[in-house]
Amino acid sequence: MVFHLEFKPKHKASIYLILIILCFVNMSCIKKINLYQGDKDDNENTEKSQDIISETDFLYPFHQEAENIQAEITIHTNSPLPNIETLKAEFPVLKYNKSWLLMLTQDDCKHAAFSCTWAAINGKPLSPQYFYDLAHLQAGDLPPDIYYLGKTLGSTDGAGNEIRFSFTTTLLSEWDSMNVKTNIHKGFTENYYRFFMKSSLIWGNVREMLNYGVGIAFHDVMANDVNNENDILKHYEIAQNIILEKLSGRGCKMLAEPNGNKTYVNAALSYSPIQTMTAQTQGIKLYPYQDSQNLNKALIERSFYNPPLNDKRNNIDMIKAAITDELLKPKEQRSAIYIGVHGTDTGWGELLLWINNEYGKDGLDNVWMPNQEEYYEYNYYRTLSVINSPSKIDDHTLKFSVSLPSGQYFYYPSVTINLSGIQLENIASIETNNDVTGLSYADYRDGIMLNIDCRKYLFEHAENFVKRYEANPSDASNKADALYFVNILKESAKKEALKKRLQ
Numbered sequence: 001m002v003f004h005l006e007f008k009p010k011h012k013a014s015i016y017l018i019l020i021i022l023c024f025v026n027m028s029c030i031k032k033i034n035l036y037q038g039d040k041d042d043n044e045n046t047e048k049s050q051d052i053i054s055e056t057d058f059l060y061p062f063h064q065e066a067e068n069i070q071a072e073i074t075i076h077t078n079s080p081l082p083n084i085e086t087l088k089a090e091f092p093v094l095k096y097n098k099s100w101l102l103m104l105t106q107d108d109c110k111h112a113a114f115s116c117t118w119a120a121i122n123g124k125p126l127s128p129q130y131f132y133d134l135a136h137l138q139a140g141d142l143p144p145d146i147y148y149l150g151k152t153l154g155s156t157d158g159a160g161n162e163i164r165f166s167f168t169t170t171l172l173s174e175w176d177s178m179n180v181k182t183n184i185h186k187g188f189t190e191n192y193y194r195f196f197m198k199s200s201l202i203w204g205n206v207r208e209m210l211n212y213g214v215g216i217a218f219h220d221v222m223a224n225d226v227n228n229e230n231d232i233l234k235h236y237e238i239a240q241n242i243i244l245e246k247l248s249g250r251g252c253k254m255l256a257e258p259n260g261n262k263t264y265v266n267a268a269l270s271y272s273p274i275q276t277m278t279a280q281t282q283g284i285k286l287y288p289y290q291d292s293q294n295l296n297k298a299l300i301e302r303s304f305y306n307p308p309l310n311d312k313r314n315n316i317d318m319i320k321a322a323i324t325d326e327l328l329k330p331k332e333q334r335s336a337i338y339i340g341v342h343g344t345d346t347g348w349g350e351l352l353l354w355i356n357n358e359y360g361k362d363g364l365d366n367v368w369m370p371n372q373e374e375y376y377e378y379n380y381y382r383t384l385s386v387i388n389s390p391s392k393i394d395d396h397t398l399k400f401s402v403s404l405p406s407g408q409y410f411y412y413p414s415v416t417i418n419l420s421g422i423q424l425e426n427i428a429s430i431e432t433n434n435d436v437t438g439l440s441y442a443d444y445r446d447g448i449m450l451n452i453d454c455r456k457y458l459f460e461h462a463e464n465f466v467k468r469y470e471a472n473p474s475d476a477s478n479k480a481d482a483l484y485f486v487n488i489l490k491e492s493a494k495k496e497a498l499k500k501r502l503q
Contacts, residue, residue, distance in 0.1 A: 058464050059207045063249025066456040067406040069413055072433040073450065074399045077426050081398055087390045087421040089400055091382040093289050095416045096158045097449055098368035100327060101288050101336040102355065103375065104167040105256050105278055105302060107219060109178070111198045112344045113169040114205040120349035121165045122212055123152040123477050128346050130195035134208045135182035143195045149349060152480060153356040155365050157451045158416075159442035161487050162361060165352060165369040169209065170219035170256045172200050173242040174235065179203065203246045210250060211461070215371030216243070217254040218264075218274065232267040240273060251409035254278075254373055256340075257299075265299060273408055276376040278302050278338070286336035294383050295376055296407075302338040315341075316351050323355070374412040381405075381415050390419070396428070404454060413454040414438070420447035432490060439490035459494060462486045466498050 094101055106113045115131045118124070125132075130143035154164035172178060177199035185194055206216065220226075221235035243252050255268045257279035268274040275296050277283075283301035305318040313321075319339060326334050341348070359367040370378070381404050390400040404413050424443045430450070432439055438453025455461075462485035469478040482502055489495045 058211070059248050059250075060211055060455075060461050061248070061457055062210070062251075062411050064456065065411055066413060066435065066454055067410070069404040069406075069435045069454045070401055070433075071404065071436050071452055071454055072399065072401045073417075073436070073452070074393070074397065074431040075419075075422070076428045076430070077396045077398075077422070078428040079426050080395045081392060082421055084390060084392045084398065087398070087419065089387045089390060089402075089417055089419045091385070091387075092416055092418055092449075093382075094368045095370070095378050095414070096155070096163065096368060096451065097416060097418070097444060098155065099331040099366045100334050100359075100368075101286065101375070102165075102323075102339075102367050102369040103302070103336060103372055104339045104341065104369070105217065105372065106167060106169050106344065107256055107258070107340065107342050109170050109172040109175075109200040109219065110343050111201060111205075113167075114201055114209060116344045116346070116349060117167060117169075117352075118209050118212065118214060120149060120352050121153045121167075123149065123480060126346055126349055127195070130192060131197045132195055133182040133198075133202060134204045135184060136195075139184050139186055141184050141186035141194075143192060144189070149353050151353075151356070151362070152484070153352050153360060155356075155360045155367055155369070157440050158444065158449055159440035159451065161440055162484055163368075164212065164484070165356070165360070166213045166215065166371040166374065167369075168215040168217050168254065168256065168371040168373065169201065169206070170217045170258075171206065171239075171243065171252070172220060173239045173246065174222040175200060177202075178206075178246075207247060210247065213371070213374070215254065215373040216247075216250075216252050217256040217278075217372070218252055218268075219256050220258045221264075226261060227263050229263055229267040229270070232264055233271055236267065236271045236274070250411070253407075253409040254376075269297060275407060275409075276300070276372055278340075278372060280304060280340060286338065287334070288336060289332045289334065291379075292383065295379050300338065300372065302340040304340040314347075316347055319351060320354065323359075327359075370412075374414075377407075377410055377412045378415065380407060380410075381413075385415070387417065398422075402452075411455075415452060417450045417452065418444055418447060419450060420445070422447055424448050436490060438488045453488060453490075458485075459489060462489055462498060466501050469502060 106117060111131045116126065119126055125142055125146035125148060127143040127146050129145065132142055136142055152164055154162050157163050178201060180198055180202055183194040218236060218239060221232055221239050223231040223235045225231045240252060251273060253273055253275045255264060255274050255277040257264050257277065260281060265277060265279060268277055278300045280302055283299040285301045305315040307313050307315065307318060323337055326337060357363050384405055385403055387402045388400055390398045393399055402417065430441060435454050436452050437455055437458040441448050441450045465482040465485045469482040472478055479502060486495060486498045
């Protein structure tokens with residue numbers, strides 16, 4: 001039996017339009033790849049009717065991070081050990097033995113936190129007037145005016161390995177703006193609406209930033225009455241549950257006070273997951289080499305560096321002046337330079353480049369720039385951990401251990417330990433237990449410094465950046481990222497195998 005379909009003229013335009021739309025959707029669907037599971041479709045979450053890449057890519061499994069770690073370090077020497085009583089192990093004030101602390105918190109969940117701040121630090125493309133998402137970056141669909149700083153930005157760990165700058169971005173997890181999808185139109189040049197600034201970060205961008213060590217913080221919540229502590233407290237829990245869902249179990253333990261509203265701070269004092277906070281008024285100014293207290297629930301002061309009236313300087317000029325003035329002081333008298341900002345632009349990228357070139361890995365290499373969560377955790381370890389005194393195993397072997405107690409939503413089990421009384425030239429090798437996944441060491445004063453990283457999935461994380469490089473080896477940034485994460489690992493056959501895959 002043969003059916004003959006006849007379309008009347010008045011219906012032809014509609015039929016043609018439907019066919020065009022169907023063809024466009026079919027051509028523009030982009031496969032979602034989760035690199036933690038290999039090249040695998042996730043049909044449950046893949047959008048079928050929009051021109052997008054799925055927001056989600058691989059994410060470090062923060063919800064399974066190691067807790068209450070007992071790290072063991074065994075040192076083998078090529079000459080007889082000195083008197084064991086002369087050996088002393090301790091935490092320095094700042095990680096990697098840096099002499100000053102720099103932190104930055106970006107408020108209002110700004111799109112620029114990804115396409116400007118994060119991008120500048122990690123050697124990604126920058127645009128003077130447009131914005132992009134992770135999905136754009138993955139698809140190679142980028143603004144027409146992109147340029148590059150030509151390097152990644154950071155300091156070193158004192159042993160020759162790069163440690164990139166970090167910062168904190170605030171979230172607006174109760175707002176629908178974080179769920180907006182990304183439009184991909186690679187090669188389309190009639191307009192660039194897809195690169196206009198979104199109302200906020202989207203979750204896919206946040207997940208990617210977390211992979212690179214960026215911290216997160218509560219900011220505004222959708223309370224009916226932002227002057228009512230109980231209402232804000234209720235919404236902290238609502239916001240936290242959304243964060244845990246969207247970030248695969250990665251929780252939030254920080255508050256960046258919005259709008260100078262101390263009701264948020266008072267409510268946070270009753271909300272146990274929030275352990276560290278920042279505000280521009282009525283906080284404590286950090287003096288790292290003078291402060292030794294546990295900073296739990298402490299309100300840390302930051303500055304937005306807004307020029308006063310009739311001052312022709314901009315905020316970036318003021319930040320540079322604040323840094324140079326502070327560094328004229330002995331390190332024991334230096335306060336932390338803690339910057340608050342809302343939107344960032346290419347001028348902020350140039351500021352971070354200046355810091356890298358003057359005080360980072362391409363300069364004096366004396367700055368540590370963590371996010372506030374990481375600084376809080378390091379201070380927690382330094383004040384509450386126990387380093388067991390080194391013990392002599394034989395004439396050429398000593399061993400000591402350090403306990404790293406965990407708090408809720410702790411994700412940075414990484415510390416520096418200075419061991420005095422032994423010289424690098426006398427060390428044949430250093431071994432650790434399985435709790436230690438990353439290790440580097442170097443000479444420091446009258447002994448050595450050891451940087452130990454105890455993140456449980458550090459190898460898997462590095463391997464997935466290697467997979468990214470293998471999927472697109474022509475992208476130099478992919479190789480730089482892979483090398484960065486591989487170099488953090490302690491020496492092992494598995495690390496060498498990853499290095500070979502990058503040759």
